[in-house]
Amino acid sequence: MTDQDQERMRAYLRKGAGFVPQLSVDCVIFTYHEQQLKVLLVQPMGLGTWALPGGFVAQQQDVEAAAAETLRERTGLREVPLHLFGVFGKADRQTQDAQRAFFLAQGMEAHEFEWLMKRYVSIGYYALVQHVTEAADGSPLADEVMWQDVYSLPPLAFDHADMVNQALETLRTHIDQQVAQSRLLPEPFTMNALQTLYETILNRPLRRNNFQRRMLGLGTLERMEKLFTGGAHKAPFLYRFL
Amino acid sequence: MTDQDQERMRAYLRKGAGFVPQLSVDCVIFTYHEQQLKVLLVQPMGLGTWALPGGFVAQQQDVEAAAAETLRERTGLREVPLHLFGVFGKADRQTQDAQRAFFLAQGMEAHEFEWLMKRYVSIGYYALVQHVTEAADGSPLADEVMWQDVYSLPPLAFDHADMVNQALETLRTHIDQQVAQSRLLPEPFTMNALQTLYETILNRPLRRNNFQRRMLGLGTLERMEKLFTGGAHKAPFLYRFL
């Protein structure tokens, strides 16, 4: 959690105003690095559990803008299209104990947050973004923020593990658009690199030749010159998204 | 709006407690009657505008349960699967004027609801249900409740017209499951009746023979005996959903 977040959080906890009560946004932010599909996790200070980056919605703020703000603060990324993937509105999705621990971790006294111990409804947004290691202010991501392999997640707070799963399912059904828009791979890239990315997201092997035809059929790839360097074998074409 | 609703509404307005503040659910409830795709609309007492049936979320209530409750009160239907189709969270989606008119229509005095004049975030659910003309208590649907042809809607409150459009898009993409689950047609029905239903929902003509093959290919239809009565021509098969 960034300092800025702490600030907003404290302001919310103390003032109890300025935000829409009992409403939050949580973001499942995927990236791809070192052949792994990763999710951005945060560890609110003093709380021993990892969680999704989330935030509150200011009274004058669109709900989606609140999610975008969270994304910007944590990764410095702007103009990234966020997509709704679910609403988490079960009355008992947060236990009283977990909530209390959360507020205590913010350094609050019990009497300060007792009135806040109500159920929260959370709106879930996801995005697939470039791998970044800097927060909005240009500083490196703090210790309490990390990219974690989606296939080996630590225990997460509340129902955040469910959220990741639902977001992942949604990402998979919209993989073509998401990958093309994300500009995730350093261009130009080889077809093999693109295939590995797809296989990582879908978590299953794809057939090389069919994959190539399918990708070229989408009409979003431009073929460029050849690659000579690294390969110990035939030099593959390079591509980039239109 | 039913009496029961009025009651809940007043209680909310007066007590300002018991519900999650600034959060609502709105339901787009589709049915099919007289070869028209219809949407359930309500007209809050005294307000000159039609609106979607909506409600608030009690503190101990799941968000989806709040939507189901609305559906049950208005139509008496239970166990109907509701599906999320969107979140409407723009800060300015309700104008102050419209909100004021809404509260005034409830018979409230200005000083009673002034503190309530805040933005609302609404969770949108939709369902495709059998055509019913009775509310939960067995009484006929009141004057302030009507089924209206989706293709000729009156002006709706707030952003409810957008909601209907989004819900309709979602319904169309899941038409097979929705129609099969809805038990909308009186069984047994002819293939022609089913096709007309599809054409009404999709708002475009379908080819008779291809439609038949596609439907039978779904594996959810059971073919029965013949129909003799009405037809002035060849007697068609009858079907029902498995």
Place this chain on the structure above:
DNA sequence: GCAAAAGTGTTCTCAATACACCCATGA
């Protein structure tokens, strides 16, 4: 018998799939 509605068959296309083969490279 004829028009209209209903049932069924045929063809074409396209995408997805699976299999197979050739090419280029560097160890």
Place this chain on the structure above:
DNA sequence: TCATGGGTGTATTGAGAACACTTTTGC
């Protein structure tokens, strides 16, 4: 030269679309 990775061609399958033909029925 040969194992490996990369590029491409081909056959098969199934769904969807478009067209055609036959069957049944009341008038």
